[in-house]
Amino acid sequence: xxxxxxxHYTTEPPAFMAFRKAQIAHFEDAATPAPELAAISDxxxxxxxxxxxxxxxxxxxADMTIFSPRASGMxxxxxxxxxxxxxxxxxxxxxxxxVQLFPENFIxxxxxxQSPGAPIENSVEELERCVLELGFVGCNLNPDVSxxxxxxxxxxxxxxxxxxxxxxELEVPAMIHVSGSCNPNFxxxxxxxxxxxxxxxxxxxxxxxxxxxxDLKLIIPHGGGAVPFHWGRYRGLAQMxxxxxxxxxVMRNVFFDTCVYHQAGIDLLFRVIEVxxxxxxxxxxxxxxxxxxxxxxxxxxxxxxxxxxxxxxxNRAKVFEGNARRVYPRLERALRVRGL
Amino acid sequence: xxxxxxxHYTTEPPAFMAFRKAQIAHFEDAATPAPELAAISDxxxxxxxxxxxxxxxxxxxADMTIFSPRASGMxxxxxxxxxxxxxxxxxxxxxxxxVQLFPENFIxxxxxxQSPGAPIENSVEELERCVLELGFVGCNLNPDVSxxxxxxxxxxxxxxxxxxxxxxELEVPAMIHVSGSCNPNFxxxxxxxxxxxxxxxxxxxxxxxxxxxxDLKLIIPHGGGAVPFHWGRYRGLAQMxxxxxxxxxVMRNVFFDTCVYHQAGIDLLFRVIEVxxxxxxxxxxxxxxxxxxxxxxxxxxxxxxxxxxxxxxxNRAKVFEGNARRVYPRLERALRVRGL
Numbered sequence: 001x002x003x004x005x006x007x008h009y010t011t012e013p014p015a016f017m018a019f020r021k022a023q024i025a026h027f028e029d030a031a032t033p034a035p036e037l038a039a040i041s042d043x044x045x046x047x048x049x050x051x052x053x054x055x056x057x058x059x060x061x062a063d064m065t066i067f068s069p070r071a072s073g074m075x076x077x078x079x080x081x082x083x084x085x086x087x088x089x090x091x092x093x094x095x096x097x098x099v100q101l102f103p104e105n106f107i108x109x110x111x112x113x114q115s116p117g118a119p120i121e122n123s124v125e126e127l128e129r130c131v132l133e134l135g136f137v138g139c140n141l142n143p144d145v146s147x148x149x150x151x152x153x154x155x156x157x158x159x160x161x162x163x164x165x166x167x168x169e170l171e172v173p174a175m176i177h178v179s180g181s182c183n184p185n186f187x188x189x190x191x192x193x194x195x196x197x198x199x200x201x202x203x204x205x206x207x208x209x210x211x212x213x214x215d216l217k218l219i220i221p222h223g224g225g226a227v228p229f230h231w232g233r234y235r236g237l238a239q240m241x242x243x244x245x246x247x248x249x250v251m252r253n254v255f256f257d258t259c260v261y262h263q264a265g266i267d268l269l270f271r272v273i274e275v276x277x278x279x280x281x282x283x284x285x286x287x288x289x290x291x292x293x294x295x296x297x298x299x300x301x302x303x304x305x306x307x308x309x310x311x312x313x314x315n316r317a318k319v320f321e322g323n324a325r326r327v328y329p330r331l332e333r334a335l336r337v338r339g340l
Numbered sequence: 341x342x343x344x345x346x347x348h349y350t351t352e353p354p355a356f357m358a359f360r361k362a363q364i365a366h367f368e369d370a371a372t373p374a375p376e377l378a379a380i381s382d383x384x385x386x387x388x389x390x391x392x393x394x395x396x397x398x399x400x401x402a403d404m405t406i407f408s409p410r411a412s413g414m415x416x417x418x419x420x421x422x423x424x425x426x427x428x429x430x431x432x433x434x435x436x437x438x439v440q441l442f443p444e445n446f447i448x449x450x451x452x453x454q455s456p457g458a459p460i461e462n463s464v465e466e467l468e469r470c471v472l473e474l475g476f477v478g479c480n481l482n483p484d485v486s487x488x489x490x491x492x493x494x495x496x497x498x499x500x501x502x503x504x505x506x507x508x509e510l511e512v513p514a515m516i517h518v519s520g521s522c523n524p525n526f527x528x529x530x531x532x533x534x535x536x537x538x539x540x541x542x543x544x545x546x547x548x549x550x551x552x553x554x555d556l557k558l559i560i561p562h563g564g565g566a567v568p569f570h571w572g573r574y575r576g577l578a579q580m581x582x583x584x585x586x587x588x589x590v591m592r593n594v595f596f597d598t599c600v601y602h603q604a605g606i607d608l609l610f611r612v613i614e615v616x617x618x619x620x621x622x623x624x625x626x627x628x629x630x631x632x633x634x635x636x637x638x639x640x641x642x643x644x645x646x647x648x649x650x651x652x653x654x655n656r657a658k659v660f661e662g663n664a665r666r667v668y669p670r671l672e673r674a675l676r677v678r679g680l
Contacts, residue, residue: 143525150490150525157524184497185483185490190542190577194566195535202530222573226534226566232602233562236628236639237530262572268608269569288576299576 001340002303003324003331004057006175006221006257006281007065007106009095010073011052013044016094020073023087027079037090045097054105056284060303065284066328067095068109068140072188074179077147081115081122088113088126096134107331108136109175114145116152120163127163131170137330139167141174141218143200148183148192155200156207164213171329173217173255176200189287197225201254205238205246210253217253217327219279223269224256231272247274255327257281258302258319261288266305275315279323280306341680342643343664343671344397346515346561346597346621347405347446349435350413351392353384356434360413363427367419377430385437394445396624400643405624406668407435408449408480412528414519417487421455421462428453428466436474447671448476449515454485456492460503467503471510477670479507481514481558483540488523488532495540496547504553511669513557513595516540529627537565541594545578545586550593557593557667559619563609564596571612587614595667597621598642598659601628606645615655619663620646 015038022035057065069091076084092110099106110130112123130136141163144150153159155176167174178196179188186192197220203209210216220227227234234246243249257279260266269278281302288299297304306319325332355378362375397405409431416424432450439448450470452463470476481503484490493499495516507514518536519528526532537560543549550556560567567574574586583589597619600606609618621642628639637644646659665672 148490150488150523152525154525183490185492185494185539185543187542187546187577190545190574191535191539194538194570194573195531198534198538198566199525199531202527203525205530206527223569226538226569229563229566229569229605229608230534230600232600232605232632232639233534233628234530235634236601236630236632237527239630240628260570260572261576262612264608264611265569265572268604271604272602288573288580290576290579292572292576294575299572 001064002062002320003280004062004065004282004284005219005279005324005328006259007053007067007284008070008286009067009098010070010285011048012070012094013040013048015040016090019090020087023083024078027083042097042101045094046101049098049102053284054102056298057105060301062303063105065106066109066137066324066331067098067106069095069111071140071177071286072180074111074140074142075147076114076142076145076179077116077149077182081113081118084115085113085126092126092130092134092136099135107334108134109138109140110136111140112142114142116145120160123163124166127166127170131172131330135334136172137328137334138172139174140177142178143176143196144178147179148181148186154203154207156203156209161212164216168213168215173219173327175219175221177221193222193287194225197222198227201225201227201234201250204250204254205234205243206241210250213253217255219255219257219327221257221259221281221283223258223260223265224273228256228269228272251277255279255323258306259283259286259300260302261292261299263305263308266302266309270309270311275311275318276323278319279327280320341404342402342660343620344402344405344622344624345559345619345664346599347393347407347624348410348626349407349438350410350625351388352410352434353380353388355380356430359430360427363423364418367423382437382441385434386441389438389442393624394442396638397445400641402643403445405446406449406477406664406671407438407446409435409451411480411517411626412520414451414480414482415487416454416482416485416519417456417489417522421453421458424455425453425466432466432470432474432476435476439475447674448474449478449480450476451480452482454482456485460500463503464506467506467510471512471670475674476512477668477674478512479514480517482518483516483536484518487519488521488526494543494547496543496549501552504556508553508555513559513667515559515561517561533627534562534565537562538567541565541567541574541590544590544594545574545583546581550590553593557595559595559597559667561597561599561621561623563598563600563605564613568596568609568612591617595619595663598646599623599626599640600642601632601639603645603648606642606649610649610651615651615658616663618659619667620660
C-alpha cells in the first residue's frame with residue numbers, strides 16, 4: 001500500500017473557518033460575540049474530502065494519508081493558551097470526524113495547544129486524548145510558537161523534554177512543523193516552513209537530544225528544508241563540531257518527507273539521504289495547489305517523481321509504506337488489526 | 341581566468357581580533373580600556389594570506405578572490421552604531437591592505453556600518469569611501485542586523501531603497517549576507533546563513549523590488565540557500581502569488597554562488613538554475629574548513645565539483661569568470677585596465 005505521511009485538512013467547511021475568525025475577533029475585542037461552532041454535517045465533511053484530498057489520493061494511486069489540521073491555521077502565536085486549547089480541540093475533533101468517515105483512507109495526527117509562555121507539559125493532555133481516545137498516531141510539534149519571532153528555546157533544550165518523554169511513552173512520532181508567520185520577513189510556506197526545517201536539523205546536529213531519547217522519532221517535513229542540498233556542509237559542520245556523521249548522530253531518529261515539488265529536488269534527496277530515512281508525502285493540500293506548466297501535473301503530485309526514480313522494489317516499498325509503518329508504530333498496529 | 345566571488349579574511353592577525361575583543365569589552369564596561377589597534381605589519385598580513393587563502397587559491401587553480409571581512413565577525417547586533425562604524429572601517433581597511441599587497445589575487449568587497457535602529461542611509465558614506473577611494477567592487481549587505489532576531493524590515497521595504505539607489509549609482513552589487521546569530525535557535529553557519537538566503541529570495545519573489553531597481557544586482561550566497569532544492573515550490577508559489585516565473589521576476593537581478601559543499605548539491609544547482617545566474621565561489625575560508633573523508637579533499641574546494649560538470653567551455657567560462665565580470669562592473673573595468 002501507499003501511505004502519504006503529510007496531509008492537511010485545508011478544505012475545511014466554512015463554519016469551521018467562521019469559528020476561528022470569530023474566536024480571534026472575540027479575543028481582540030471582548031465586545032464581539034463569543035465564538036460558537038455551528039453544526040457541520042457529515043455530508044459537508046464528506047464532500048470537502050471526497051472532492052479534494054480523497055479524489056487526488058485515488059487519482060494518484062495512493063491509499064492512505066496521515067492527516068492533520070491545516071498547519072498555517074494552528075496559529076499558536078495568536079491569542080492566549082486558553083484560546084489555543086479551544087481551537088486545538090476543535091481542530092483535532094474535525095480530523096477525527098474525517099477519519100471516522102473515511103477510516104480506510106485517513107488516520108489522524110493532532111495539533112497541540114502550544115502557546116507562547118506555556119510550558120510544553122500543558123500539551124500532554126491533548127496529545128493523550130488524541131492518541132488514547134481518538135486513535136491518532138502522531139502529532140505536529142511547533143518549534144516556534146511565536147510565529148516567526150523565534151523567541152523560544154531550541155528543540156534540544158530541556159524545556160521540551162517532558163513532551164519528548166511522553167512521545168516515547170506513547171510510541172508516537174512528532175512532525176516538526178511551524179505554523180503561520182507574523183514576522184514580515186518570513187513568507188509562511190516560502191520561507192518560515194523551510195527555515196524551520198533547516199533550523200531543527202541543525203539544532204539536532206549541534207545537540208545531543210537522541211542520546212537522551214534514543215527511541216524518539218521526529219519527522220522533518222519538506223524534504224528536510226535545505227539540508228539535502230547542503231548535505232556536504234552538514235557533514236562538514238558535524239566534523240568541525242566534534243559530532244559523529246549526521247547519519248549516526250541525527251538520522252537514526254529523524255526522517256525527511258518527500259514534499260519537494262520537482263524531479264531534480266527528489267533526485268537529490270534520494271542521492272544523499274538513506275532510503276530508510278525518507279517517507280513518501282505530498283503535503284496535500286499544502287503550499288502549492290497549482291499545475292506545473294513544465295510537467296502538466298500538480299506540483300504536489302510527488303508520487304510521480306518517486307515513480308520516476310530507479311529504486312528497487314524493496315526500497316520503493318520502504319518509502320511508500322514500510323518506513324511510515326516503522327516510524328508510526330500505532331499506524332502499524334492499526335493496519336495489522338485490519339489484516340493489512 | 342578563474343574568479344572566486346566569495347572569500348573572507350578569516351585568518352586575521354591576532355592584533356586585529358584583540359581590537360574587537362577590547363572594543364566589545366569597552367562597550368559593555370566603560371571602565372575597561374578603550375580599544376586600540378596595535379600595529380600590524382605588512383609581513384604579518386602577507387603571511388596570514390600566503391599560508392592560507394592564497395595557498396588554497398593557487399593549489400586549486402583559481403586566480404582571484406573577491407574578498408571581504410569575516411562575515412560572522414561583522415556583528416552588527418553588537419554594541420551601537422558608533423561602534424559598528426569604527427569596527428567596519430578598520431575591517432575594510434584590513435581588506436584594502438590585503439588587496440594592496442596582493443593586487444593580482446584579491447579585490448575588495450566591504451562590510452557596512454549597519455546597526456539596529458540606524459537608517460541604511462548611514463551606510464552610504466562607508467560604501468562610497470570603499471568604492472571610490474579604496475577601489476572596492478561590492479559590499480556585503482546584512483538583511484538582519486539584529487543577528488537572528490529578524491526585527492528589521494524585509495529587503496523589499498522602502499527602508500532599504502536609499503541604499504539600493506546608491507548601489508545602482510555606483511555600479512556595485514551587494515551580496516546578501518547575514519553575520520553571527522545571537523538567537524540560540526540558529527547556529528550561525530548551519531542555520532542562520534542558509535535561512536537568510538532562502539528568506540531573501542522569497543522576499544524578492546513576493547515583492548516587486550526589481551521593477552523599481554531594474555539595474556540592481558544582488559548575490560545570494562551559499563547556492564541560494566534552500567532555493568534550488570525547492571525550485572518547484574518557488575515556481576509554484578510565484579504562480580500562486582500572481583508573479584511571473586522566478587527567472588523573469590527575480591533572476592534577472594539575483595545571482596547564486598557555488599558555496600555548496602558536495603557534488604550532488606552542485607549538480608542540482610546547475611540542473612535548475614540558469615548558468616548565467618551562477619558565480620563560482622568557495623566561501624574560502626568560511627563555514628567548513630575540513631577535509632571531506634568521502635572525497636579526500638577540502639569541503640570548500642568547490643572548483644572540483646564544477647570541473648566535474650559536463651559544461652561547455654563557454655558555460656564554464658561564464659561561471660568561472662564572465663558572470664562575475666558582468667555582475668561586478670568595477671571588477672571588469674579593473675581587469676580591463678590590466679589588459680585582462
